[in-house]
Amino acid sequence: MRGSFIVNGVVREWEFPEDMRLLDLLRREGYAEVKCGCREGMCGSCCVLLEEKIVNSCQILAATVMERDIRTVEALSEGEEPHPLITAFAEAGAVQCGFCTPGMVLAAYCLLKENPDPSEEEIKRALDGNYCRCTGYVKIIDAVQRGGRKMREKEVRE
């Protein structure tokens, strides 16, 4: 089948099998930042934003999201300037192997949009669908708190 998708603000026209998952379609088309982990909706590596909500792309049939707004972690940054949240992950050392990071950043981004200054408990709840097998989460929580501060400061500056 053929359909158009709005990925990171760009309309894409693709041919794809009727039973293809969004994860597989995005990776086939070069969106390597969308990681393939468990394929069961458990690990969160494949997370993308679907109309501003975080979802597991491995659990979505591509046919059901044609014409809808899909964003990967690449869409957060403006030009060459990394998004403050991405900078915060780097500064906090919250990235080890990096496999979970795109999903983590997107989950944190969704939280911080709704709640710019979340508690540790709120961060844990918002990231409950994203597993990290390297860092033990302490640095990730730190990164989200730092990212929140940076996003608030950026908003004040603008």
Add this chain to the structure above:
Amino acid sequence: MEWLFPKTVDEVVGVLGKENVVLSGGGTMLLRGKLRENTTMVDLSGIESLQQIVMEGGVISLGGGVTYAEAARRLAESDPEHILAQALGRAAATPLRNRITLGGSVMAQPFWSDLLGPLTALGAELRLEGKNSGFCEMAEFMRSPELRSGNLVHSLRFPSASWRTWYHRETRTSFDYPAFTFSMLCNQEGGRVKDLRVVLTGTSKKVERLLKVEERFQGRDVEERDFQNLEEFVPETFVDRPHGSASYLRSMATVALERGLRKLMGGDAG
């Protein structure tokens, strides 16, 4: 495989009786099995009436296409302690809650459901469209497997009455499937238990209302509450699960039952 993208419920009803038709609300259950090549997939996400949430006239109505996350958010806005807000807000994980739909969950009825217990406790009714169009009590729907084919869950509704609530999901970690859940609602008037509803899920019966527990406390003065020998009221229908043996789960359920009752009747939840 072919895809249909209906815009109205009538269009869906038109294909419901046909062979190999699978409804796709957006949730995750479909991907647990292999999709067959000759399937006609019906994408329900374009039907606006399935996405509606209406709270008026003392009734709350939630469309079958409403996600767990959206239902929890909207219900918590008007009542943070609402049993469905508590249950759906803790089910699965955030990315999944943004996709799992109420209608899909009601149809699939997985044993780990965080939806069926609260709906049963609330005395919810389902509005079906298809071969059994009309309203159907949740309990009847659970008893009648034939209602699960040839029908679409258009919406579900329940009274918007205010309750004291307690929801418990027995898990090993916060993102685990629950081995069992308790949904408890209580109304008190003049220091007496006016109405009590206790619903257990996760046993071999999937959903059980513990009527004997309700009878023990209903109409009684909360000061005279008696939590002795509650294990007699916990059914023996538990089955072995990865979480533990049937007897272990029954013991845990007894503890959870007492905690819930103590919380609802003003005592220490322990």
